[in-house]
Amino acid sequence: MSSITSDLTTRTAKSPRERLARWFFFACAAISIVVTIGIVVVLVLGALKFFRSTGVALGMAPGDTVSLSSYLLEGKWTPGSEPQQFGLLAPLSATVMLMLGSAIIALPLGLAAAIYLSEYASDRMRSFLKPALEILAGVPTVVYGFFALVYITPLLDQLVPLGVGTFNMVSACIVVGIMIIPMVTSISEDAMNAVPDSLRQAGYGLGATKFDVSTTVVVPSAISGIASSYILALSRAIGETMAVAIAAGSQSTVMNPLNPVAYFSPNSPITAQMIQLATGDISAQGAAYHAMFALGLTLFVVTLAMNVVSELISSRYREVYR
Amino acid sequence: MTDGHSEAETEPNATTDSATMTDDSEDELKTHSAGFESPPTGETIIEAEDVNVWYDDDRALEDISMAVPEHNVTAIIGPSGCGKSTFLRCINRMNDLIDDARVDGTLKLAGKNVYDEDVDPVALRRRVGMVFQKPNPFPKSIYDNVTYGLEMQGIDGDYDAIVEDALREAALWDEVSDRLHESGLELSGGQQQRLCIARAIAPDPEVLLMDEPASALDPVATSQIEDLIAELAEEYTVVIVTHNMQQAARISDKTAVFLTGGKLVEFDDTQKIFENPEHQRVEDYITGKFG
Numbered sequence: 024m025s026s027i028t029s030d031l032t033t034r035t036a037k038s039p040r041e042r043l044a045r046w047f048f049f050a051c052a053a054i055s056i057v058v059t060i061g062i063v064v065v066l067v068l069g070a071l072k073f074f075r076s077t078g079v080a081l082g083m084a085p086g087d088t089v090s091l092s093s094y095l096l097e098g099k100w101t102p103g104s105e106p107q108q109f110g111l112l113a114p115l116s117a118t119v120m121l122m123l124g125s126a127i128i129a130l131p132l133g134l135a136a137a138i139y140l141s142e143y144a145s146d147r148m149r150s151f152l153k154p155a156l157e158i159l160a161g162v163p164t165v166v167y168g169f170f171a172l173v174y175i176t177p178l179l180d181q182l183v184p185l186g187v188g189t190f191n192m193v194s195a196c197i198v199v200g201i202m203i204i205p206m207v208t209s210i211s212e213d214a215m216n217a218v219p220d221s222l223r224q225a226g227y228g229l230g231a232t233k234f235d236v237s238t239t240v241v242v243p244s245a246i247s248g249i250a251s252s253y254i255l256a257l258s259r260a261i262g263e264t265m266a267v268a269i270a271a272g273s274q275s276t277v278m279n280p281l282n283p284v285a286y287f288s289p290n291s292p293i294t295a296q297m298i299q300l301a302t303g304d305i306s307a308q309g310a311a312y313h314a315m316f317a318l319g320l321t322l323f324v325v326t327l328a329m330n331v332v333s334e335l336i337s338s339r340y341r342e343v344y345r
Numbered sequence: 346m347t348d349g350h351s352e353a354e355t356e357p358n359a360t361t362d363s364a365t366m367t368d369d370s371e372d373e374l375k376t377h378s379a380g381f382e383s384p385p386t387g388e389t390i391i392e393a394e395d396v397n398v399w400y401d402d403d404r405a406l407e408d409i410s411m412a413v414p415e416h417n418v419t420a421i422i423g424p425s426g427c428g429k430s431t432f433l434r435c436i437n438r439m440n441d442l443i444d445d446a447r448v449d450g451t452l453k454l455a456g457k458n459v460y461d462e463d464v465d466p467v468a469l470r471r472r473v474g475m476v477f478q479k480p481n482p483f484p485k486s487i488y489d490n491v492t493y494g495l496e497m498q499g500i501d502g503d504y505d506a507i508v509e510d511a512l513r514e515a516a517l518w519d520e521v522s523d524r525l526h527e528s529g530l531e532l533s534g535g536q537q538q539r540l541c542i543a544r545a546i547a548p549d550p551e552v553l554l555m556d557e558p559a560s561a562l563d564p565v566a567t568s569q570i571e572d573l574i575a576e577l578a579e580e581y582t583v584v585i586v587t588h589n590m591q592q593a594a595r596i597s598d599k600t601a602v603f604l605t606g607g608k609l610v611e612f613d614d615t616q617k618i619f620e621n622p623e624h625q626r627v628e629d630y631i632t633g634k635f636g
């Protein structure tokens with residue numbers, strides 16, 4: 024009896040090995056959080072030095088700072104030439120163009136592919152297509168940029184009556200659109216797979232065709248997952264750098280994203296401008312240097328907001344069935 | 346329901362009947378001759394002849410032949426796994442949706458073999474509605490659930506009126522009339538199942554297949570559904586699978602007893618099956634000795 028008692032009261036949870044393991048795992052989790060926080064702090068600090076109202080207080084010369092209002096409201100971005108101007112609207116307009124343009128390509132195609140995979144494809148077809156899609160997602164983005172420059176742009180140049188330049192937003196949008204299709208497809212397909220089969224059966228039982236069931240039962244029931252796939256893919260699109268920098272050039276001009284003609288010109292979004300600043304010959308104390316941080320923070324805020332929205336959508340609608 | 350028609354073998358099914366004789370045990374033979382009497386009310390609307398179903402290489406149904414009379418409730422009972430749901434899915438070709446299912450034999454709806462080349466399963470399902478074991482309303486409003494079949498089938502008309510009629514017939518109207526535009530998922534299980542019944546009858550099918558429609562419900566909801574089925578039989582032909590003997594006895598006019606191996610052992614008037622079955626095995630099953 025007493026040996027049972029002593030067995031029952033042995034504390035395995037307090038043994039040195041268990042404690043060590045606990046601390047080790049905690050440290051690993053903590054490191055990633057600390058690093059992330061550190062990056063954000065660096066971004067914010069750099070950006071604070073960029074803006075006049077905070078930068079001067081941090082010891083910057085007023086000439087090396089930019090007022091928040093001119094950053095947010097002006098449309099000329101010329102960090103490398105006199106007079107230096109830092110109007111966010113120019114790179115931001117290119118980012119919005121990239122988002123819209125790649126959305127037009129990726130959202131319908133990605134959703135259609137997801138419907139095919141989830142509703143139409145046989146098991147054999149699916150086991151072949153899903154890995155293919157993952158490979159597509161694994162291609163380095165610089166290869167996509169190269170592909171745009173060498174194939175898509177020359178092709179467009181022949182198709183478009185007035186021709187397109189060597190660098191243009193269309194081919195950047197097309198190639199980024201293609202790049203994010205796998206993301207849209209795989210997240211949407213997961214959402215569609217989660218739709219209970221009983222709902223499909225209900226649809227078929229009421230005399231719906233396969234197309235009807237896909238579009239009126241499966242897609243609406245999976246809409247929250249589809250919406251988050253869209254948002255996540257688009258936040259990936261606006262964060263894309265290499266492919267865009269290669270395909271769309273380095274010029275920065277404020278453009279109307281709703282004007283289709285604008286897409287035939289070169290333009291460079293926030294990410295591409297950051298590359299230029301990072302690789303250019305700039306002083307570590309000047310406004311151009313800190314502009315990198317301001318742009319980085321801007322992009323971070325935008326993508327963070329999109330991820331939060333996507334999270335909200337999926338948690339708000341997740342419990343729709345069952 | 347009387348027993349006085351036992352000799353009235355005037356139906357053309359007499360031929361299939363004898364066809365079955367050749368390859369089946371004597372047991373089943375009697376069964377079929379009992380089952381193929383002309384029904385007490387209504388004409389035969391569904392007629393299965395030697396229906397076999399395989400899932401891959403597993404035979405789930407073996408030479409099922411039975412004739413379901415119009416405007417009646419026909420119950421299918423039998424132990425779990427004996428192929429009741431499989432048979433029900435043969436009638437509206439829902440088995441087509443299962444990749445490895447294969448159906449063989451003829452199954453006539455109003456005289457037309459639904460497995461003929463020229464039959465469109467989608468069109469078939471518009472005539473043969475189905476209610477499933479677990480309530481499965483769409484994540485749409487109550488109203489949109491009921492109109493779904495109408496929209497899919499391109500039926501025009503006064504949707505408001507059709508919705509009200511269907512919900513009244515399903516004994517749900519009074520509970521939901523003031524919240525038609527709320528989600529069907531917000532209803533209780535029993536209400537959801539009645540919504541599914543309303544949804545199935547809204548497009549006005551000829552036949553209503555019900556696969557254990559009350560198995561997920563409490564006794565009150567169950568008895569509501571049972572009352573409902575009795576009323577539905579005035580307008581529709583109802584084929585219902587149930588695990589509940591009392592339920593079969595209460596609500597059905599005819600009962601088919603399937604036993605393990607996917608065989609139809611006895612098919613007759615419900616009263617006869619429950620009071621004086623031909624087969625010992627059926628009696629054992631009904632009295633709970635096995636199954």
Ligand SMILES: Nc1ncnc2c1ncn2[C@@H]1O[C@H](COP(=O)(O)OP(=O)(O)OP(=O)(O)O)[C@@H](O)[C@H]1O
Binds near residue numbers: 400405424425427431
């Ligand atoms: N989709 C399927 N794929 C493979 N085999 C199946 C499938 N559906 C049913 N079966 C098999 O067919 C046989 C009959 O199944 P069925 O579902 O028709 O039985 P049931 O009488 O409805 O049983 P229950 O009362 O448990 O619902 C079972 O052996 C089952 O394993």
Ligand SMILES: [Mg+2]
Binds near residue numbers: 429430431556
């Ligand atoms: Mg079943």
